Amino acid sequence: MMYGLLYRIIFGSKWLNQAGGVLLLAFLVVVPIGLGALTALLTPREAGKAQCIWVLPWTTVGIFLVTAAILGFEGAICLLIIFPLFLGLANLGAWIYTLGESKEKPPRNAAVVAALGVLPLLVVPIESRFVMPTSLRRVENTVDVAATPDVVWQHIIRVPPIEAADLGPSLVDDIGFPRPVEATLSHEGVGGVRHATFERGVEFIETVDVWKPRRKLSFRITPNTATIPPTTFDEHVTVGGRFFDVLRGTYELRPLPGGRTRLVLYSEQRLSTNLNPYAGLWTDYVMSEIQRRILQVVKRRCEVQAVVQQ
Incomplete structure (x- = not known):
């Protein structure tokens, strides 16, 4: 030891x-x-x-x-x-x-x-004579929602506050990763800025560069390092640090028969270590869990609204 x-x-x-x-x-x-x-x-x-x-x-x-x-x-x-x-x-x-x-x-x-x-x-x-290799990774999650693309679209451009009970339990909580809280939007259309906040002061600034109503929303992601306390993340897994960063996020809406919608959320990350294949298994898992839980919250909210509107 x-x-x-x-x-x-x-x-x-x-x-x-x-x-x-x-x-x-x-x-x-x-x-x-x-x-x-x-x-x-x-x-x-x-x-x-x-x-x-x-x-x-x-x-x-x-x-x-x-x-x-x-x-x-x-x-x-x-x-x-x-x-x-x-x-x-x-x-x-x-x-x-x-x-x-x-x-x-x-x-x-x-x-x-x-x-x-x-x-x-x-x-x-x-x-140390070799530069750490960079790997660009993509993590994708999908959920089918019993609501129309019109309803789903309104629930992804902005995400109202999320309670911990809405997300359910996950290993990512147990290891100390902050839970998502909400996402705001400055204005609709290309150039709009989303502020995606997580617990413990974590915030990501998401600048919209693809805006296709009821079809696709995509944005560049920049961690707001000014608001993130140094104790929130271990220095080796800090988002936006030398070893790991989240670069983009994208929602795609695909109409399904019966007024349903297939909602796809994928993100792109940079991983820069000498053990990228192994480290990538873990970063993929964490990102997938975060995305899966957000999609489940959106699904439940959309389906409740769809029932109310019937």
């Missing part, structure tokens, strides 16, 4: 922050491998391979992450993201250790762990 905490401090320092800090592969990949190998070294041989490769590395990772959370090194969102990654790589590190294990020459075991122990610092200069 101390091995992991030491490297968390090192990679969280100003010295390495410019290069990417704890989002470097040297930390996200090499450190948990070393953590697993060190755990295997300290595991008594009589414990058996299952304990050595699986159980005890998972225990070590769990203790390390809980301690990191208690010390304030990581927020709930980051902990959830790195937890399965660290578990798998710690197992790999323990397995690598067992490959080099020798009953006749115990020092060889220590040499394997020592090599993995300093490897993160050796990888940093190499990794």
Whole structure:
């Protein structure tokens, strides 16, 4: 555990922050491998391979992450993201250790762990020479609404205040992501500005650049960093930061038989890390959950209005 905490401090320092800090592969990949190998070294041989490769590395990772959370090194969102990654790589590190294990020459075991122990610092200069790749991602959600496009359109250009009970429970709430509150609109048409607000002072400024009544609404998104407290997001998942940003949002309305409407909401995000395929699984999930819940609120409101108008 101390091995992991030491490297968390090192990679969280100003010295390495410019290069990417704890989002470097040297930390996200090499450190948990070393953590697993060190755990295997300290595991008594009589414990058996299952304990050595699986159980005890998972225990070590769990203790390390809980301690990191208690010390304030990581927020709930980051902990959830790195937890399965660290578990798998710690197992790999323990397995690598067992490959080099020798009953006749115990020092060889220590040499394997020592090599993995300093490897993160050796990888940093190499990794920092490369610019983190950028991935543009799109997340789409769809819902069928028992209301006409006319009704649905009025409920998406502006979204009146949303109560927590309207949204229902979700994992994104449990890990600390703010709930959506409302969306206002300065004026209708291209150039109109929506202010999409979330809990805890989070606000996004959405400038409309596609306005096709009852068919399509699309807008550029800019986080209002002046209103977002620094404690709202972990620095590594801050929207509009160096690693992640939400660029656009789009609603499309597609008429269906029987006076119904298929409402599609999709967003485009920028992800800039050295582990984009893995990180993208999590950002896609969070964005999909936010969009799904907003669509459900719109669906219920539209259908209530449609019934009243009948």
